[in-house]
Amino acid sequence: MSSGSTTNSISIRSELLPGDLGYIAYLHGKLYAEELNYGRNFEIYVLHGLQEFAAAYDPAKDRVWICEHEDKIIGFMIGMNRGNALQLRYFIFLPEYRGLGLGKKLVTEFIAFAKERNYSSAYLWTTNEQQGAISLYTRFGFTLTEEKESIAFDKPLVELRYDLQL
Template sequence: MQISNTLEVGDLGEIVKQHGILYSKEYGYDASFEAYVAEPLAQFVKRKSPRERIWLAKLDGRLLGFICICELSNSQAQLRWFSIKPEARGKGLGKQLMDKALSFCVEQEYQKVVLWTVKGLEVSTAIYLKYGFNITQEIEHKLWGKIQLEQCYEKVL
């Protein structure tokens, strides 16, 4: 398994595709979820900010997982696009990616990391809680073809 910070041709589309397929199969999301992922992901790539970084885990050229840190402000980062393909789960890859992302936040002297998710993603929630994130806000509304309880988690560094 190789983890890198370099986006190669096709990675951007693969990240969007993996999100779309995975969340459709596992949670019943519609195609609007891909647009939700694609738009800010494209902006991240265009910014090329040194205070933002993506980690891509590949095995034999296949993208198996990824995580990203985006800058919200001088003091706050946002954890985004954290996903592990089903066949790569349970092998410590999520922990490796989370460790890299949070270490980067400390290096960049962020004071807080924020992430948005929805209720019902138990595996992700368990990881966030293990790493000291706490729910700070919940909002119910229609997202990706369903009524969702969107949750904001925060971790003070």
């Protein structure tokens, strides 16, 4: 997809609609299996987290960013209330929509929302395999605060926590 036609025709909505969370679970399971060889346990992890988010969802404290192009979800991110912190979760784009600046736009909006809602910090978990995303997070000031070896997603990797003080 050429960048000239994309960003103008991509919309971002913050209203959570029926079917959104199921599609995001599907997308995570499918893309992470294809691109990183993650197993079924990763999809289970995503489903549990999305269920937790849905059960406690409060638009005053939580936010979704759903990127759509031609009536199709092409990207997604959640800001999940964790008391004084906002957790960034489920940040994903279809491969053909990566590299267009959408990630930068969503992280910018995530930080603005966190500040607007008076969160004192933000954090996220990722893995050592997500170097592109890590580069984006660190450009916004997130710093590595924890790392742990894991086989939770059916393969050896290192889970990484990044924090941002607001």
